[in-house]
Amino acid sequence: MASQRKAYRASILHCIADPKDVGLDNCYEFFEDGLIVIEDGYIVDIGESNKLMKMLSTRIPIQEYENKLITSGFIDTHIHYPQIGIIASYGEQLLDWLENYTFPEEMRFSDPQYARDKANLFFQQLMNNGTTTALVFGTIHKQSVDIFFEEAHKRRLRMIAGKVLMDQNAPPELTDTPESAYQDSKALIEKWHNKDRLLYAVTPRFAPTSSPQQLKMAGKLLKEFPDVYMHTHLSENLKEIDWVKALFPERAGYLDVYDHYGLLHKRSVFAHGVHLSEHECQRLAQTHSSVAFCPTSNLFLGSGLFNLSKLESHQVRVGMGTDVGAGTSFSLLQTMNEAYKIMQLQQEKLHPLKSLYLATLGGAKALHLEDKIGNLKVGKEADFVVLDLHATSLFTMRMKQAKTLEERLFVLMMLGDERNIHQTYIMGEKAFQTGSIGD
Incomplete structure (x- = not known):
């Protein structure tokens, strides 16, 4: 033809x-x-x-x-496909949000039909909002991630996603083991990574829900498949940071937990980074890791104000993320609106051209895809x-x-x-x- x-x-x-x-x-x-x-x-x-x-x-x-x-097309560098059903849920901060809303909803994704229905709605919402590429959290269920990739492939979308890894501090229905997580992730990588426009991300939820053994296993996957992504959360909430320090007292800080297990590399993307030290910013830059700025979620959960200038002074790549469902809109236009206000609260301006950059080319650079999109x-x-x-x-x-x-x-x-x-x-x-x- x-x-x-x-x-x-x-x-x-x-x-x-x-x-x-x-x-x-x-x-x-x-x-x-x-x-x-x-x-x-x-x-x-x-x-x-x-x-x-x-x-x-x-x-x-x-x-x-x-x-x-x-x-x-807009690029969303952090969003949760299984949280579409809990968007705009009232009244919690991060850890209570997970316990009361996120975990109960994600349990429902063990049902393949439920997962497919939500995947179709998710992609419809992305298209309705002009988002053409996204870095996406899945669930613990291998089958739900398979379904996500199947539906993305039908639409020829450039999507990056992965099965969530959790083997502790979560409901039994949502936990795996280091070995099962390794086997499931490896199978998904071999099936979907670099298939047409699809890419895979090794996805520990965050440090508290993965044991040292599982984090070590995640590092092993990154060594075996060096061109896959690593996607997780970092320094979003002060109570979360205290929890990480209690669970990993031998480590120098939150980022050092991931660093110790080999999870910082060129395609590592950390959501939030609201409360980062100078040393952590330096280490992110040294490892060519990126951070997703999620303003609507940070405001909704009361997590804090993202310091864009601080990260950029260290030459850390930053993209924009909606973080649905704690984020309150799929729209990156609305996300830019909230980003402007977060900067205003810090006595800084966010120029509209800079906002557009963060939602397009900046996102592409954060994902190291600027040769293809952005x-x-x-x-x-x-x-x-x-x-x-x-x-x-x-x-x-x-x-x-x-x-x-x-x-x-x-x-x-x-x-x-x-x-x-x-x-x-x-x-x-x-x-x-x-x-x-x-x-």
């Missing part, structure tokens, strides 16, 4: 570098009347429409949008989102008042949510459109 080029015309904005490295003026490309050309799932051209259209064959279909903005450069995978800048009458009024690109972008991030997602494209194919079934 012959390949077919397709073109999309709208305003186009994408990040090409971190503002802290190159300055605000050089961190993005913007085409007021732009054109992006796709072939076989990849971007083959991008630029001003008046230039590119002269070179296009008249047989190439062009989709034109009015009052729309095309940008790279912006709309030629050769990248064609995951992109079409944003409606006039989704409501309030947006229409506010956009008419906005005088600069930065102001329009800031309005989008402060007021935006899933209503602004007009279309989501995966590898150049439409995966969601406003008003479609499942909207």
